[in-house]
Structures are given as C-alpha cells and as structure tokens.
Amino acid sequence: MGFLPEYGEKVPGYDVRVLNEREARAAAAILFVGAFIGLTNGVMLQTAVFSKYFISFFTLDFLIRILNPRYAPSLILGRFFVQNQTPEYVGAMQKRFAWGLGFIIAVPMFYYLVISFEPNPLKVLVCLICMFLLFFESAFSICIGCKMFNLFMKEKATHCPGGVCEIRVKDDVQKFNPLQKIILIFTTIAVIWGTYAYFTELKDRTIFVKKMKELFMSDEALEQMQYEQDMAEFEEEEF
Structure with missing residues (x-):
C-alpha cells in the first residue's frame, strides 16, 4: 500500500473509517510529558535546547498524522x-481535523522557537494551550478539536470517544446528586483559588514563580527590577 491510502482504517461494523482512540490518547500523553519537560527546562534552567528538539518532533509528527497516521512516530x-x-x-475525519489544528499551532511555534528564536509571553501561552489540549485528550479522552469539527463541517462527526456524538441518556452512575454538585462547586473554587494563591501570595519563594513572573513582565519592568536589585546589592556593599 502507498504512503497516502484512504484516511483511517476500514473496520467491519463501522460506516466510516476509524482510528484507535487508545493509541491517540497514549500518544497525547507522551507528547504532554515532552511539552512539560520542555516548559520546566525553559522556566527552571532557562534553556530551550530540549524544546527545540521536541517542537521539531511535534511539528513533523502532526504533519505525518494529517497525511497518514499509520506512520506517525508518537502514534506508533x-x-x-x-x-x-x-x-x-473513533471516526477518523474528526481526528484528522483536530490534528490539523494541532499542526497549525505547531508551525508558528516551530518558526519562533527553532528557526528564529524569539520567545515571548504570547508564544509561551500558545505552548500552554497546546499542553492543555494534550492533557484533556490523554486524561479525559476529550478531543476539543474533534468537537470543533461539527462547527465547521456540514457532515457531523460520528463514533466520538465515549460515544458523546450519539444522543443517549446518562446512566444513574454518571449523574450528580445535590451533595455531589455542592462538592464539585467547592472543589472547583478551591482549585482556582489555590492556583491564584500560588502565583500571587507566595511571591518569589519558588524559582518557578519568580521565572513565570519575569517571563510575563515587560522590558521596562524587567529593567526596573534589575535596577532595584543592583541598588540593593550596592547598599549592602556600602554597609
């Protein structure tokens, strides 16, 4: 068979070509780990060496995915x-659409972090969005790109992960009773507040918080901070 056969696999019992969601989830988890290592290297060690190699791999991998997923390294x-x-x-076409969006995200990251190294907060935000999408697919089997497929395509997606594309009634084990709803609300509030407290109230007690703050500061703010540090060191030497 050629490198570009019909997209997806023909499986008896399915009216459309499909892909194995378990492989896709495993691949998403692998890529998420790579992205996380790249992010922590950049923040903690201030080196983009790993990220350059990873983004190069990521871009090539997603290009192969939208051409022929059988040969995508992460899926293998x-x-x-x-x-x-x-x-x-799961339906192959909505996965291809989602991976196409991933490739669109990967191309500017590849250019600005590999070809012409120009990191800035916006590019870091794009990386975080990419990690967010990978995490949701690997952890919850939620393909956000697949959900967007129905917004742009006339032919609606079928055979989605977990059967979410097909109309069905939830089983009792999937529903929330009033107490569970209250716990869910308070848990969500606690997670949001905890995240906020970590990045604000802890100030610069951790290297991660300090680097994240510096990453999102303007050049003027960085120069002012450096000036204050130099003045503080000068005063210490004087006394």
Missing part, C-alpha cells in the same frame, strides 16, 4: 504501550 509509540488493550474506534 502509543500503539506499543496499548497493543494488548481492546481498541476503541
């Missing part, structure tokens, strides 16, 4: 880890 690696699990088939 994901298959290795889940080869003994029962496949979960």
